[in-house]
Amino acid sequence: MSAAVERSTPEPAPEPTVVVDDLHRSYGTGPAAVHALRGVSFTAHRGELVAIVGRSGSGKTTLLNIVAGLESADAGRVSVAGTDVTALDEDGRDGLRRQGVAMILQGFGLVEELTAAENVGLPLRLQRWRPARRERRVATLLGLVGLEGHAAHRPDELSGGQMQRVAVARALAASPTLLIADEPTGQLDTDTGLAVMALIRGVVEAEGMTALLSTHDPVMIALADRVLHLEDGRLTGD
Numbered sequence: 001m002s003a004a005v006e007r008s009t010p011e012p013a014p015e016p017t018v019v020v021d022d023l024h025r026s027y028g029t030g031p032a033a034v035h036a037l038r039g040v041s042f043t044a045h046r047g048e049l050v051a052i053v054g055r056s057g058s059g060k061t062t063l064l065n066i067v068a069g070l071e072s073a074d075a076g077r078v079s080v081a082g083t084d085v086t087a088l089d090e091d092g093r094d095g096l097r098r099q100g101v102a103m104i105l106q107g108f109g110l111v112e113e114l115t116a117a118e119n120v121g122l123p124l125r126l127q128r129w130r131p132a133r134r135e136r137r138v139a140t141l142l143g144l145v146g147l148e149g150h151a152a153h154r155p156d157e158l159s160g161g162q163m164q165r166v167a168v169a170r171a172l173a174a175s176p177t178l179l180i181a182d183e184p185t186g187q188l189d190t191d192t193g194l195a196v197m198a199l200i201r202g203v204v205e206a207e208g209m210t211a212l213l214s215t216h217d218p219v220m221i222a223l224a225d226r227v228l229h230l231e232d233g234r235l236t237g238d
């Protein structure tokens, strides 16, 4: 290695999109308390797909809900895209969404009164996309998740797996910078699950999105840049 190269300034580390620092969360008190998170710390950078794996009850949902600002922590700090996230109110969560944070959390959060297409178009309405452009984007996304024939159906006319795909399409509609997803392929058959995983991986590659998701799926784990193992509320290595 030449002296010039040795002296060159190293590339600055990429700005972390998610910083989780010594997070603790318990449910209940006394001997019956459940310690769902016991000092979890990690960072996820721009353009990185981070998979959180662990047995049922290891704390994955608790961790993602706290990162998404839906639940509070007992101790520790979470910063998402530069915003300090402790339990946010609805305005705070809207603020996160405006900063490009999209969530696919358990229960899907679809608006019951709206069709699949209107649900997927919601983030684009918030960003004031013109109707024609919005409709094209919605049609593309519904096609990518295999729901082109269900655009006019409301959530109560869709199966669990179909609702999950609408939630994925909605989350990706407005090109988020960060996707937080709790088992995004949990209810999908193998082929649809693969299509959704490829879609998420593709957006990470093409648009530099950061994805933080929990999964039990070996294919999703293989597609991740990094795997965090949660065991009884602690990370055991990556």
Ligand SMILES: Nc1ncnc2c1ncn2[C@@H]1O[C@H](COP(=O)(O)OP(=O)(O)OP(=O)(O)O)[C@@H](O)[C@H]1O
Pocket (backbone or CB within 6 Å): 027, 028, 034, 035, 036, 054, 055, 056, 057, 058, 059, 060, 061, 062, 063
């Ligand atoms: N609201 C709650 N009240 C009491 N205990 C809770 C609550 N939410 C989670 N827990 C407990 O905290 C622990 C972690 O739960 P969490 O849902 O985060 O696990 P998980 O890894 O996402 O599990 P799964 O893979 O089954 O979804 C579990 O022991 C669970 O029973």
